Amino acid sequence: PVEIDPRFQKAVNALGDRWKDKHFAEFITKMGKLRLPLSQCYDVQIADLTCKRLNALRFSSKPFMITCSFNWPHDPNVVPSPYYEMFDPDEIKLPANRHVREERFEKNWSREIIRDLGERGMREFLRIYYGMIKLIDDQVGRVLESLEQTGRMDDTVIVFTTDHGDMMGGHGMVWKSTNSFYEEVTRVPLMIRYPKKFRPQVSDIATDSTDLMPTLLELAGKSIPPSVQGQNLVPFLTGQKNTSQARQFTFSERVRANPQGKRKVLPDTKG
Template sequence: MEKAPNLLFIFPDQFRNAAVGINDQDPVHTPHMDKIAREGLVVNNAISNYPLCSPYRAMLMTGKLPYNNTVLSNCNSNRYAFNNSWQKEDVSFSDVLVANGYNAGYVGKLHLTSPAPIPGLDSVIWDAYTPMEERHGFGFWYSYGTFDQHHKPHYWVNEAPEEQLHYVEEWSPIHEADVIIDYINNRGQGIRDPDKPFAMFWSVNPPHPPYPLVPEEYLSRYADQPIEELLLRGNIGSSSEKQQLDFHPGATGDGVEAAEKHVREYFAMVTGVDEQIGRVMEALEANGLADNTIVVITSDHGEMMGSHGLMSKNIWFDESINIPFIIRWPDKIKGNQRSDIFISATDVMPTMLHLLGAKTGLPDNLDGRDLSEYLLRNSEDGPDSAIYYYIEQGDAASGHRGIKTSQNTFVIAVGMDGQIREFMYDNINDPFQQTNLLEEDGPRREKLRERLLRQLEEKEDPWLQRYLALSKA
């Protein structure tokens, strides 16, 4: 009988697709990820449909869109009143894995629980403890909510109560790689049933800010490189664009000055995370597990890093929504392949569970699709578009919607004042999305709008009725 494959699912935070060296965009050093990519399949059009930490993670875990899983925005104490958390009742990725005989482990940042406010405390609480009964079957737990002290991370480990935090004096990716290597070796706190396959989810916080929190050994690689050799994208900075986007509270308008200050640190973080991924891959090899372990490298969203005069994420441009998706499985997937199909966040759960053969108990009400056959055959007749979402806290019908295809990006933005704005870009002839073609191509815009609205209607998106009402007013 064929042994079920293991899964190692790695998703560094705020890691854009351009920052994988093999993609030949950012001048960043990622030899280990490049090697994994050469040994597997690279999906060029992996999309973070709602490029923000918590909404992406909820879509990943539930296979459902934000208005169907209640995580409409980032989890923190301000959103506690909206029940903006991973729901215990949602049968999730890890629930299905465990039901199909897998050991399931989670290491790193979760950011799927909105903690209750503390009376009398004015500041927003971001970090959160996730009780064992709300961990959806994860048997090994080495995690936290969200806490951006990369040089002194903390974790709740397995059955530890909320008051028992484990602090570490080490850069978090290095420490977490040690923890995962122990798990692969089946020792330390990561003891698992060796007769069962394992599924390990590793959410590395870097390259998420604060960018200065990176070891000097990685920063030194970029220290002497001129800024113009680092910020290579043709859309770095644009004050007119920035003004046009002032209505949108997503990506921050810190612009080129912030990018010049932090780009070395961002790339250094990517290189440091890459080195730790290499260490974990060596452990798989040493244990004879590399060939029958599906390794996925992806992210929750990207980073603007000065493009369009913006920093951060949560906007529709490629620097924000286009994420890596590298899948390596030597037993089933040939190396040195690329695919142009579109993979959305909601597709990942059903796709991976079908690849693993872990389909018992898979819910039938998912918003995502099983794309496993397209990956196994590297077929190009799969999905050719993905939807973009931005939602205001607590209001599923609010915000913006868009559609991304290989040819175009088209967005309908509905501001808090009810004003409707549209944006359309030609991704082939204008790959840096610098020119809004709103007035230049009416027929194409109409076709894209019709396609977007049709897909939103199929998904019963509550935004659609608000938009239609405003557009007729």
């Protein structure tokens, strides 16, 4: 159950009616306060399970690897109390480039949302998005605290990253699904903590998700297969290699799910 702000309920309903045959219609018609106990939220339960697993490792000396994969912040934009109330929409600073709207994206559905819901809708979107971020921040804190209690905090490689960002009103759009390649979608966090190997620093080299495998293999003392596409980030973070030797660019292509077939579809490819 989702409680929608009555100030733009009419606009949300209109979008829902227009997109009723689209699979993403509920993503916008369910944007608001999630009426669900915090303990029943998926990401809180994921943190619960991760903490439970870490606590079980307190009495083990064996190497371990845990993937803790959260869903938020992500559409549909809903968040429960107390996170929904944490950010006043009237006090939220809107993106400076929200009015820089390239015409080629004018019919993009992520642009239509902003156009129909207006500034009030954008503020509500950001209020919920920030609430989701704070919720995840708290869950990450719980996981790190559980890891610290094992006594193996400094002996563990910690990676925090994600697969994509969100336009968050930038260029008059929201969500990830645009035909664009803006920084709002592509410039995402990649934080690695391993005090045995790395000193605190900030790197500006171009990376992508394929770099994680060879980097973790290197840190685990394992050989990296020559066929691996990604770059090993360790030499750049330890100073063994100059950042000018790193990949200078990355790329992206749109792939459409094709669950009935063996191949993916590149919708923008001619032929």
